[in-house]
Amino acid sequence: MASRRLAVADVATAPRVLPSRYLTPDDLVAMFELPSVETVYQWRRKRTGPRGFRVGRHLRYDPVDVQAWVESLREEAAA
Template sequence: MANRRLSLADVAAEPRPLPSRYLTPEDLVEMFDLPSVETVYQWRRKRTGPRGFRVGRHLRFDPIDVRAWVNAQLGEAA
C-alpha cells in the first residue's frame, strides 16, 4: 500500500478507534506528514497545535485532544 498524505478531514473522519496510548511528536509527524518533529515543537511554542504535556522530558499528546484540535481546524476553515 502506497503512503499517501492525510488531510485534516481524513484524520477527523477516520473510522479507526483512537490509539490506546498517548502520541509522540513522531506520531504527529507521521499522521500529518509533517517535514520534521521541529514543526510539532514550533506548534507548541506558538500554542497553535494540539495540546500536549510533558512526562519527564518527553512530550506526549492525548489522541482525544489531537482529534479535537483537528475538528477545530476544520471548523475554522469552513
C-alpha cells in the same frame, strides 16, 4: 498557512482509529505527514497545535486532544 490547515482537515475526513496510547511528536509527524518533528515543537512554542503535556522530559499528546484540535481546524476551514 491556509493550505496546511486544509490539508490537515482533509486528513481528518478519512475514517481512522486513533491509538489508545498517548502520542509522541514522531507520531504526529507520521499522522500529518509533517516535514520534521521540529514542526510539532514550533506548534507547541506558538501554542497553535494540539495540547500536549510533559512526562518527565518527554512530550506526549492525548489522542482525544489531537482529534479535538483537528476538529477545530475543520470548523475554521468551514467558516
